[in-house]
Amino acid sequence: MIRVIVTDIEGTTGSIAFVHEVLFPYARRHLGDFVRQHGDEPPVAEQIQAVRELAEEPGADLERVIAILEGWIDADRKVTPLKALQGMIWERGYRDGDFTGHVYPDAIEGLKRWHQAGIALYVYSSGSVQAQKLLFGHSDAGDLTPLFSGYFDTTTGPKRETASYRRIVEAIGEPAESVLFLSDVVAELDAAAEAGLKTTQLVREPGMTTGDHPVAESFDAVRLDE
Numbered sequence: 001m002i003r004v005i006v007t008d009i010e011g012t013t014g015s016i017a018f019v020h021e022v023l024f025p026y027a028r029r030h031l032g033d034f035v036r037q038h039g040d041e042p043p044v045a046e047q048i049q050a051v052r053e054l055a056e057e058p059g060a061d062l063e064r065v066i067a068i069l070e071g072w073i074d075a076d077r078k079v080t081p082l083k084a085l086q087g088m089i090w091e092r093g094y095r096d097g098d099f100t101g102h103v104y105p106d107a108i109e110g111l112k113r114w115h116q117a118g119i120a121l122y123v124y125s126s127g128s129v130q131a132q133k134l135l136f137g138h139s140d141a142g143d144l145t146p147l148f149s150g151y152f153d154t155t156t157g158p159k160r161e162t163a164s165y166r167r168i169v170e171a172i173g174e175p176a177e178s179v180l181f182l183s184d185v186v187a188e189l190d191a192a193a194e195a196g197l198k199t200t201q202l203v204r205e206p207g208m209t210t211g212d213h214p215v216a217e218s219f220d221a222v223r224l225d226e
């Protein structure tokens with residue numbers, strides 16, 4: 001019996017286009033100014049130092065750090081310091097009303113229905129926990145954060161590694177087989193299934209690569225009894 005649902009964001013609760021055509025370009029546009037203005041503040045300084053370590057360039061000055069981060073945005077690297085800084089930058093965009101978080105109508109309804117039925121809902125995204133809370137807190141349908149019991153990001157581990165899902169299940173405190181993971185990416189679902197979770201792939205676009213997981217075109221079609 002499914003007691004917990006853990007959901008991916010990009011391609012699952014919301015569109016890939018929103019992330020790649022709105023969020024990433026906004027972060028890229030504001031990255032340089034943000035790092036120059038806030039680089040001395042401890043939460044930002046910590047991530048700048050993490051960039052130097054991850055890039056193995058301990059002597060990188062601020063402009064070099066900015067260039068490394070811009071390269072990582074362009075390559076869609078799911079690395080923690082970039083994801084943490086993007087979350088901080090998006091905060092202003094949401095606050096100023098430059099955009100709202102895209103969530104598919106069927107996802108909004110599905111999340112509300114499952115929450116109402118007593119199923120605990122969690123998010124697992126490469127976007128930082130701050131970014132996740134911002135997206136659902138400033139969604140097209142208003143504040144959806146009361147629906148969620150918790151959030152996981154790359155500080156728990158990469159989404160394509162089985163160990164990440166073992167950590168999530170341990171943190172949630174439920175048996176793996178009572179946890180359903182929703183994602184559009186087969187490699188993420190494979191890793192979750194390897195850890196014993198139930199899985200369903202969201203196939204929102206025709207022609208997407210599928211694997212050995214149940215598929216659903218929308219949250220309406222997600223089965224909890226498979």
Ligand SMILES: CSCCC(=O)C(=O)COP(=O)(O)O
Pocket residue numbers: 008009010011019023078083086124125126127128131132135159
């Ligand atoms: C939290 S919204 C931004 C999502 C993001 O930065 C990203 O890289 C998408 O990752 P996901 O794991 O949701 O596919």
Ligand SMILES: [Mg+2]
Pocket residue numbers: 008009010011012183184185
């Ligand atoms: Mg995804």
